[in-house]
Amino acid sequence: MFFSDVGARPRTWEASPSEHKKWVEVFKACDEDNKGYLSREDFKVAVVMLFGYKPSKIEANAVMSSVNPNTSGLTLEEFLNIIRKKKEAQIYRNEIRHIFTAFDRHYRGYLTLEDFQKAFKQVAPKLPERIALEVFR
Template identity: 85%
Template sequence: MFFSQAGARPQMWEVSPSEHKKWVEVFKACDEDNKGYLSREDFKVAVVMLFGYKPSKIEADSVMSSVDPNTSGILLEGFLNIVRQKKEVQLYWNEIRHIFTAFDRHYRGYLTLEDFTKAFRQVAPKLPERIILEVFREVDQDSDGHVSFKDFEYAMNYGQKRKQHGLDLLKEGEPL
């Protein structure tokens, strides 16, 4: 699959000192009674402050289950790691959305084979037409001739997972 070669990659970016400071300040603000850790409820408030949404019960359960049983909550270092991971996922999703929007030149909310062909002609002019068609068919999950953002996001994530596991679908030596 083409996306496994050229797809968006999860961001690995350096946290700026000001962003790091903000995260620490949020931790301290949410650490009621200066316990040195965030309880489940404290964590939820911190996520609202940093990301603008209340985490689901499943997300909160997942985070709390990763906490060291010898502590009563999320310590600062753990919190900083969680926030960093959430930020990287957010940046990755934004990158996928940006790529989709660049392909969707007519602002229809879906991509056609023509959209794919035009985009690939700009970034990989020597890519054989059959590869573009193959990629389009693979990404068009329901074979309706339209690729929704959901289909596109799935393909980008699928390609990234395959790449991480060394399972790229493009045959070696095949031109991009």
């Protein structure tokens, strides 16, 4: 993939105070019995509230396997860390989609070599054409 080949990485993102507050409120709302942690089902409800989709069994298993074995679920700190990472990934995917759409001038859903070359000429006119060819492969 183009971005991993050239070493692009998502930038670190920090939640605004209001967004952080919302996450804490969602945690508290999903921790109905004030246990101090979220169970697997509580976590799924929280993700629906924050991201609008129900996590798959695989995603829920991955998250719950990262939980400290001494606790019965996700603590607030663990939850906030997971949500921050999910938000970072969402922003990064949106940036990639935006760049792809800019390159896909004919709205075909894929890039041709010609699309790629035109884009490179605009954003990096001094870049040798062979580099664009290598990246396109």
